[in-house]
Amino acid sequence: MQRKGGYQTKQKTLILSYLETHPDRHITAAELLHVLTENGTPMGAATIYRQLEKLEQEGLVRRYSLDDRGSACWQYGGAEAKAGTCHLHFHLKCTECGSLIHLDCDHLREIAHHVEEDHGFFIDPSRTVFYGICAKCRGTEPGAEAEQHDCCCHSHE
Amino acid sequence: MQRKGGYQTKQKTLILSYLETHPDRHITAAELLHVLTENGTPMGAATIYRQLEKLEQEGLVRRYSLDDRGSACWQYGGAEAKAGTCHLHFHLKCTECGSLIHLDCDHLREIAHHVEEDHGFFIDPSRTVFYGICAKCRGTEPGAEAEQHDCCCHSHE
DNA sequence: TTGCGTGCAAAGGTTTTGCATGGCA
DNA sequence: TGCCATGCAAAACCTTTGCACGCAA
Numbered sequence: 001m002q003r004k005g006g007y008q009t010k011q012k013t014l015i016l017s018y019l020e021t022h023p024d025r026h027i028t029a030a031e032l033l034h035v036l037t038e039n040g041t042p043m044g045a046a047t048i049y050r051q052l053e054k055l056e057q058e059g060l061v062r063r064y065s066l067d068d069r070g071s072a073c074w075q076y077g078g079a080e081a082k083a084g085t086c087h088l089h090f091h092l093k094c095t096e097c098g099s100l101i102h103l104d105c106d107h108l109r110e111i112a113h114h115v116e117e118d119h120g121f122f123i124d125p126s127r128t129v130f131y132g133i134c135a136k137c138r139g140t141e142p143g144a145e146a147e148q149h150d151c152c153c154h155s156h157e
Numbered sequence: 158m159q160r161k162g163g164y165q166t167k168q169k170t171l172i173l174s175y176l177e178t179h180p181d182r183h184i185t186a187a188e189l190l191h192v193l194t195e196n197g198t199p200m201g202a203a204t205i206y207r208q209l210e211k212l213e214q215e216g217l218v219r220r221y222s223l224d225d226r227g228s229a230c231w232q233y234g235g236a237e238a239k240a241g242t243c244h245l246h247f248h249l250k251c252t253e254c255g256s257l258i259h260l261d262c263d264h265l266r267e268i269a270h271h272v273e274e275d276h277g278f279f280i281d282p283s284r285t286v287f288y289g290i291c292a293k294c295r296g297t298e299p300g301a302e303a304e305q306h307d308c309c310c311h312s313h314e
Numbered sequence: 315t316t317g318c319g320t321g322c323a324a325a326g327g328t329t330t331t332g333c334a335t336g337g338c339a
Numbered sequence: 340t341g342c343c344a345t346g347c348a349a350a351a352c353c354t355t356t357g358c359a360c361g362c363a364a
Binding site for chain 2: 129
Binding site for chain 4: 009011012044046047051070
């Protein structure tokens with residue numbers, strides 16, 4: 001199989017490159033449209049959607065639908081991508097302020113394992129987003145409130 | 158506060174009634190539009206969206222955005238609704254066949270607790286959906302494959 | 315009677331599709 | 340040269356908004 005993804009076009013390169021440069025962000029089609037236009041390479045929306053679809057099929061990027069307004073997001077980091085580690089952890093999205101938190105936590109991986117073993121359901125962390133309210137918006141910032149995490153976890157925005 | 162939800166109109170009653178009749182389903186605006194029209198009570202889309210928004214604010218229904226195509230769903234069962242227990246558990250959605258699985262599991266509740274305690278993030282189970290692939294679609298049906306669940310969990314479609 | 319709710323139509327945003335043209339291999 | 344990819348425009352969706360009219364209280 002030499003299905004390496006068809007032709008190598010300027011547009012494809014630019015899109016992938018932008019996603020690669022921001023591996024920790026979830027990027028919308030609108031953002032790509034905007035950024036690429038600003039950088040002097042305007043591009044039809046259709047092209048962006050078509051390329052993102054292909055990149056997704058090639059496993060280089062991942063598609064999320066975590067926007068409230070029904071707009072999808074994409075993130076670099078697929079099976080073939082080394083830099084991306086977001087497929088290993090879960091995402092928390094605050095419904096108040098909209099911030100996206102990446103959560104590396106063995107606890108959560110355990111859960112995925114449990115659900116898989118006992119329920120036969122394979123959870124895809126890369127598609128799954130926990131909705132809720134973050135510490136900042138709740139007013140109970142952990143850390144500012146004395147105690148530190150002592151668990152395996154590691155979170156960052 | 159007598160904010161019981163403004164006027165009691167035929168449309169509001171019909172919408173709530175349909176949701177009440179299917180407490181275990183996630184219903185889209187399009188489905189409501191279709192069903193109500195078929196039942197001889199056509200209704201403007203705007204009315205449906207406006208009513209759903211109000212019902213949500215009243216806490217009688219819950220809004221999800223689990224459709225791939227960016228269309229939202231609603232489900233009966235809020236704080237004031239006795240019949241609804243879906244706010245207590247998590248939902249698994251199969252990205253292959255689209256089936257929605259309700260998962261009652263102490264394990265998962267523990268997780269929510271853990272994330273809240275150690276990360277300060279309050280997970281809203283009613284908005285959170287796990288995406289993945291169900292046993293049926295993976296071909297490894299638990300049960301048909303010998304072992305039974307022996308954990309606390311209980312799942313149903 | 316008062317004011318919220320409705321219906322219709324129009325607008326908004328996101329995503330898809332058709333078709334002729336352009337560019338990679 | 341032969342396809343695949345692009346661009347543009349139009350269309351398809353889902354959802355929201357404006358405005359005049361209708362109906363609950």
